[in-house]
Amino acid sequence: MNTTHIIGVFDSKSDLLAGIESAKSKNITIDEIYTPYPVMEAIDALGRKSRFTTAAFIYGFAAVVGVLSFLYYTSVIDWPINYGGKPTNAFPSFIIITLVLTILSITILSLFTFSVRAKIYPGKKYILPDERSTDDKFIILFDKKTAGAGFEAISATLKANGASEVYEKEV
Amino acid sequence: MYKAEVRGPLILGNKDYGQITRDIIAPIDNKTPGWWKVAMAVSITLASIGIFSLYYTVRYGLGTWAVNNSVAWGWEIINFVWWIGIGHAGTAFSIFLLILRQKWRTSINRAAEAMTVFAVMCAAIFPAIHMGRVWLAFYIFPYPNTRGPLWVNFNSPLFWDFIAISAYLLISASFWYFGMVPDFASIRDKAKTKAKKAIYGMLAFGWTGSTKEWLRYEGLSYVLGGIAAVLVVSVHSIVSTDFASSVIPGWHTTLFPPYFVVGAIFSGFAMVMTLMIVIRKYYHLEDYVTDSHLNAIAKILVFISLIMGTAYTTEVFMAWYSGNPYEMFTFFHNRLTGDYSFMFWAMVICNAVIPQVMWSKKVRSNITALFIISLIINLGMWYERFNIVVTSLSKDYLPSSWTTYSPTWVEIGIYIGTIGIFTIGVLFFFRFIPMIAISEVKSVLKPTEISEKH
Numbered sequence: 041m042n043t044t045h046i047i048g049v050f051d052s053k054s055d056l057l058a059g060i061e062s063a064k065s066k067n068i069t070i071d072e073i074y075t076p077y078p079v080m081e082a083i084d085a086l087g088r089k090s091r092f093t094t095a096a097f098i099y100g101f102a103a104v105v106g107v108l109s110f111l112y113y114t115s116v117i118d119w120p121i122n123y124g125g126k127p128t129n130a131f132p133s134f135i136i137i138t139l140v141l142t143i144l145s146i147t148i149l150s151l152f153t154f155s156v157r158a159k160i161y162p163g164k165k166y167i168l169p170d171e172r173s174t175d176d177k178f179i180i181l182f183d184k185k186t187a188g189a190g191f192e193a194i195s196a197t198l199k200a201n202g203a204s205e206v207y208e209k210e211v
Numbered sequence: 212m213y214k215a216e217v218r219g220p221l222i223l224g225n226k227d228y229g230q231i232t233r234d235i236i237a238p239i240d241n242k243t244p245g246w247w248k249v250a251m252a253v254s255i256t257l258a259s260i261g262i263f264s265l266y267y268t269v270r271y272g273l274g275t276w277a278v279n280n281s282v283a284w285g286w287e288i289i290n291f292v293w294w295i296g297i298g299h300a301g302t303a304f305s306i307f308l309l310i311l312r313q314k315w316r317t318s319i320n321r322a323a324e325a326m327t328v329f330a331v332m333c334a335a336i337f338p339a340i341h342m343g344r345v346w347l348a349f350y351i352f353p354y355p356n357t358r359g360p361l362w363v364n365f366n367s368p369l370f371w372d373f374i375a376i377s378a379y380l381l382i383s384a385s386f387w388y389f390g391m392v393p394d395f396a397s398i399r400d401k402a403k404t405k406a407k408k409a410i411y412g413m414l415a416f417g418w419t420g421s422t423k424e425w426l427r428y429e430g431l432s433y434v435l436g437g438i439a440a441v442l443v444v445s446v447h448s449i450v451s452t453d454f455a456s457s458v459i460p461g462w463h464t465t466l467f468p469p470y471f472v473v474g475a476i477f478s479g480f481a482m483v484m485t486l487m488i489v490i491r492k493y494y495h496l497e498d499y500v501t502d503s504h505l506n507a508i509a510k511i512l513v514f515i516s517l518i519m520g521t522a523y524t525t526e527v528f529m530a531w532y533s534g535n536p537y538e539m540f541t542f543f544h545n546r547l548t549g550d551y552s553f554m555f556w557a558m559v560i561c562n563a564v565i566p567q568v569m570w571s572k573k574v575r576s577n578i579t580a581l582f583i584i585s586l587i588i589n590l591g592m593w594y595e596r597f598n599i600v601v602t603s604l605s606k607d608y609l610p611s612s613w614t615t616y617s618p619t620w621v622e623i624g625i626y627i628g629t630i631g632i633f634t635i636g637v638l639f640f641f642r643f644i645p646m647i648a649i650s651e652v653k654s655v656l657k658p659t660e661i662s663e664k665h
Binding site (some may be wrong): 054066069071072073074075076077078079080082083086089090093096100111114115118119123133134136137139141143144147148150151154157158159161162163164165166167168171172173174175176178195 | 225228229232311361362365366370371374375377380382385389392393396398399400401413416417418419420421422423424425426427428429430431433434435438439441442446449452556650651653654
């Protein structure tokens, strides 16, 4: 369902940061920020946190345990082979293959996690409030219902802090 | 003092964000240039020669190659190691320079990663076809089967290689692709035709550039970057253990893993240099791939060249110092002198001597000289692999099994074919994909503005 949004357009990162700062100081709730490249300050301003690295560590740990168990199963339980009396659980020579298979597992699972969490996948129907944000503009999006201020107030605040344009749109 | 600029501006020409998008997607919007069509025709011809040679090998068997009981690994393994080496540059650029926070990588990493993907694909052809019955290649997958039920040998470097290369291909291709997603979205949103909007829209996976997406995107790049750094080192170390875990004189040495990894990065960086000079010249991207970028790559090449020289010297020294007569024979009578001495000296001159001219700033700022040196290094790295593979195998412990080796047309044809496949990939990349990472370049546009704030 489309709702009315207020869109603030900025030409540079420093203007965008000033705009975010001013909106926050007036207790105006920002819905989302769209930038042509990653702006960490904008991400922090929205209080967004990612547990991506923790997830990757868990994947890695699970993969190490999984691969070593698999190697133990194949080499000791399922089909032990006697190479001149050497132990069937040839652990040190399992290390390299474990490392590589762990990396492979982390890669596949991380890509999957990224796709699910960031909702980036083939054929996705996307909503982009202002197409210029993938080119040269920095966009702040306010939901009119939840922003906590009207169009006039938001527009005045943003324009006083470097916004090149402020307009309303159904998104 | 703290405001002194260590490196000049990374992007020249006072660009704004919009100009960067327009400049980089211009080759995609413009008409296909004439030289591109000629290059594509040549590449298709080369690839066809390769495909025919592959067909001939499959049809008549490995007897069509010159490999024999002594020199069981010939051009195929040389070319495999050569391509894998070239394929290391993309990840080396993207990952090592990402981890080291080297912002100048942003103009180059996309092309380097593209090169990695195509080079690794070419490399993978060789071990597959070397199996003899390539249609049974699936035997190498570790799954419960009806042939024993034996498992594959998990302790074999050859199996490690298979897994490492598969992982490397997947990780470098996904790193490359996900790096392109924001740029595909830029093209989508600037597209003038419906077809273009639809195609690039599909490739962009619905990217919008919201903080939610950028946060995870950054998380993904650092996770993939961190683990790929380990992979870069381990892939070529594993390739080297294919050799080093044998008992052949000249191969059985602990020097091999670092020697191979550094050599791989050396040839990869040289290929990056070749490619960036071509991109710069033919697409007029001098403001993005500046003299300073080429200068930086040249400095890295000089440094790595010194390591290569040290490795060559260490190998010869250790052969003498070990007192092992077989090692001594291999190095002093079958490399420095003997049937293949040309290959040894060509390797030393191309990799350790000629790159030293890049100590001179004059040479580093001469694009033609850099282009020629980058080609010489890649030639030298090919000689190095020939030197390693063939000399050690041709004369090992038993003089009765000594033999010489020179390739047949089929082997040469397969190699030529992979060059064609590689250049087809690179040409498609030039034509349809933004050659420079648009969003990353934008992020380094005004470093002064950012540093002043802190």
